[in-house]
Amino acid sequence: MQRRSIVPILYVLFLLLPIYWLLAMSFKTTNEILGGFSLLPQEWTLDNYRVIFTDPTWYWGYINSILYVSLNTVISVLAALPAAYAFSRYRFLGDKHLFFWLLTNRMAPPAVFALPFFQLYSSVGLFDTHIAVALAHCLFNIPLAVWILEGFMSGVPKEIDETAMVDGYSFPTFFFKIFVPTIKAGIGVAAFFCFMFSWVEMLLAKTLTAVAAKPIAATMTKTASSAGYELGLLAAAGCLTIIPGAIVIYFVRNYIARGFALGRV
Amino acid sequence: MKTPNQKAWLFVAPVIILVAFNALVPLMTVVNYSVQETFGNNLFFWHGVGWFEQVLNSERFHAALGRQFLFTATILAIEIPLGVAIALSMPRSGFWVPVCLVLMALPLLIPWNVVGAMWNIFTLPDIGLLGYTLNNVVGIEYNMTQSPVAAWITVVVMDVWHWTSLVVLLAYAGLISIPDAYYQAAKIDGASNWSVFRYIQLPKMKRVLTIAILLRFMDSFMIYTEPFVLTGGGPGNSTTLLSIDLVKIALGQFDLGPAAAMSLVYFAITLLVSWLFYTLMTRDEE
Numbered sequence: 260m261q262r263r264s265i266v267p268i269l270y271v272l273f274l275l276l277p278i279y280w281l282l283a284m285s286f287k288t289t290n291e292i293l294g295g296f297s298l299l300p301q302e303w304t305l306d307n308y309r310v311i312f313t314d315p316t317w318y319w320g321y322i323n324s325i326l327y328v329s330l331n332t333v334i335s336v337l338a339a340l341p342a343a344y345a346f347s348r349y350r351f352l353g354d355k356h357l358f359f360w361l362l363t364n365r366m367a368p369p370a371v372f373a374l375p376f377f378q379l380y381s382s383v384g385l386f387d388t389h390i391a392v393a394l395a396h397c398l399f400n401i402p403l404a405v406w407i408l409e410g411f412m413s414g415v416p417k418e419i420d421e422t423a424m425v426d427g428y429s430f431p432t433f434f435f436k437i438f439v440p441t442i443k444a445g446i447g448v449a450a451f452f453c454f455m456f457s458w459v460e461m462l463l464a465k466t467l468t469a470v471a472a473k474p475i476a477a478t479m480t481k482t483a484s485s486a487g488y489e490l491g492l493l494a495a496a497g498c499l500t501i502i503p504g505a506i507v508i509y510f511v512r513n514y515i516a517r518g519f520a521l522g523r524v
Numbered sequence: 525m526k527t528p529n530q531k532a533w534l535f536v537a538p539v540i541i542l543v544a545f546n547a548l549v550p551l552m553t554v555v556n557y558s559v560q561e562t563f564g565n566n567l568f569f570w571h572g573v574g575w576f577e578q579v580l581n582s583e584r585f586h587a588a589l590g591r592q593f594l595f596t597a598t599i600l601a602i603e604i605p606l607g608v609a610i611a612l613s614m615p616r617s618g619f620w621v622p623v624c625l626v627l628m629a630l631p632l633l634i635p636w637n638v639v640g641a642m643w644n645i646f647t648l649p650d651i652g653l654l655g656y657t658l659n660n661v662v663g664i665e666y667n668m669t670q671s672p673v674a675a676w677i678t679v680v681v682m683d684v685w686h687w688t689s690l691v692v693l694l695a696y697a698g699l700i701s702i703p704d705a706y707y708q709a710a711k712i713d714g715a716s717n718w719s720v721f722r723y724i725q726l727p728k729m730k731r732v733l734t735i736a737i738l739l740r741f742m743d744s745f746m747i748y749t750e751p752f753v754l755t756g757g758g759p760g761n762s763t764t765l766l767s768i769d770l771v772k773i774a775l776g777q778f779d780l781g782p783a784a785a786m787s788l789v790y791f792a793i794t795l796l797v798s799w800l801f802y803t804l805m806t807r808d809e810e
Binding site: 263264265270271273274276277278279280284293295296298339341344345350351352354357359361362363364366367368371372373374375376379394395397398402455458460461462475476479480494501503504505507508509512513 | 526527528529530531532533535536538539540542543545546547549550551553554609610613614615620622624625626627628629630631632633634635636637638641642643645646650651652653654656660685688689692742745746748749766767768770771774775780783787790791794795798799802
């Protein structure tokens with residue numbers, strides 16, 4: 260058993276190498292980066308981070324991203340809850356087709372939709388708002404949330420619903436007081452995946468915003484192309500984008516393996 | 525058994541409205557463009573299926589599609605076996621397991637443009653860790669901006685780095701759901717490691733692996749941001765995958781008609797392959 264665990268250890272090391280390099284770069288000055296190769300920063304500097312935390316165009320990028328991602332997670336999970344319940348408990352006209360149609364939207368390449376999305380959200384006056392990006396990300400997050408939640412709900416015995424009805428609970432009371440708490444783990448896993456896919460998606464987020472709701476990715480692209488390629492600054496900005504994800508994983512760490520097994524995903 | 529209940533449509537209504545708004549309106553816009561010709565100033569002319577003929581017969585589209593299939597096949601061939609192997613060698617419990625899982629999930633939560641930028645910095649020939657090591661320590665000439673082969677390998681390695689963890693997590697979830705009794709029974713029967721894998725672990729993982737293959741197929745077929753940031757599709761056209769080519773035509777050259785026709789063909793291919801997977805998956809369930 261001990262000898263076998265060398266494989267995961269090597270794999271984790273492989274995963275961490277590029278992240279280490281990004282971190283090392285972020286503490287170097289631009290001169291040192293362009294001057295030559297060194298494993299560790301020779302003169303540690305926090306200047307790159309200072310720029311990000313003092314320049315509003317930088318730190319607002321993070322705030323904007325977190326705003327639309329949170330908004331999207333809330334919308335996706337709230338809308339998916341009743342739908343997943345319907346799919347797991349009831350048979351209705353066209354249910355299978357509807358489920359597959361939802362999944363097809365998970366398959367639509369965002370590049371296909373970039374331009375029409377821009378026109379759609381401009382025409383309804385939502386261009387460059389957080390809600391526009393949050394709504395656009397529903398395209399792939401709602402199907403995913405329905406898929407995950409449906410898996411978890413199907414694992415809950417139907418007797419719970421029936422007992423509650425016999426005990427005289429109204430449907431909303433039953434749903435929110437009894438049913439939702441029993442699938443807490445599923446909601447956590449669904450929210451985790453919605454957060455993840457909304458946080459990492461950048462093409463639509465960039466297309467739908469200009470100034471007021473500009474995500475961090477757009478700010479980074481600007482740095483990469485202008486001002487003579489400031490690698491240190493780019494690396495620092497990159498390192499900071501890892502933090503929200505790391506925090507979210509920490510919260511679901513106990514569900515991460517079990518959640519995959521319980522749900523369909 | 526599920527109860528027949530048509531009121532269930534009320535439950536799914538919010539989802540339908542939200543997704544339809546995002547899916548149908550843009551899809552109709554694309555369909556609209558795909559059958560029209562424009563000379564600017566919002567003047568459009570009926571063009572019939574002309575753009576579709578042009579796209580389906582264009583060398584450029586065939587080349588991009590070929591590269592796309594090659595890329596998807598390569599990463600599936602690497603990530604699925606590698607992910608299963610890693611999941612199999614993970615201990616079933618212990619202090620280090622959650623730590624390992626959290627570290628493995630990390631690449632999945634890094635924004636895609638940052639993944640591209642990170643690998644760009646990592647592979648720079650003179651100042652990147654990998655680029656420097658390969659050029660100056662190992663002695664292999666490595667420059668992604670010059671050599672198409674190097675660029676291609678880098679894009680594949682980046683994707684393996686980025687997504688193998690998803691396969692590991694799914695396969696591991698399938699593995700830990702196997703009761704200990706199964707292993708004890710296998711031990712009593714004197715089953716070899718291979719037969720334990722073939723007759724106990726693989727069947728239990730089948731479901732999660734189908735999901736893993738489906739997700740990896742869909743996502744790698746639509747990949748855009750990471751290779752675009754890493755190589756910009758170059759050198760030449762060597763890493764111009766389907767999405768990159770599409771965005772070049774649509775937003776770079778503003779050829780809306782051909783781009784829209786190409787989008788629809790692209791979407792249809794993704795849909796077809798995914799549908800095949802989906803039917804196979806649900807057929808086994810019944």
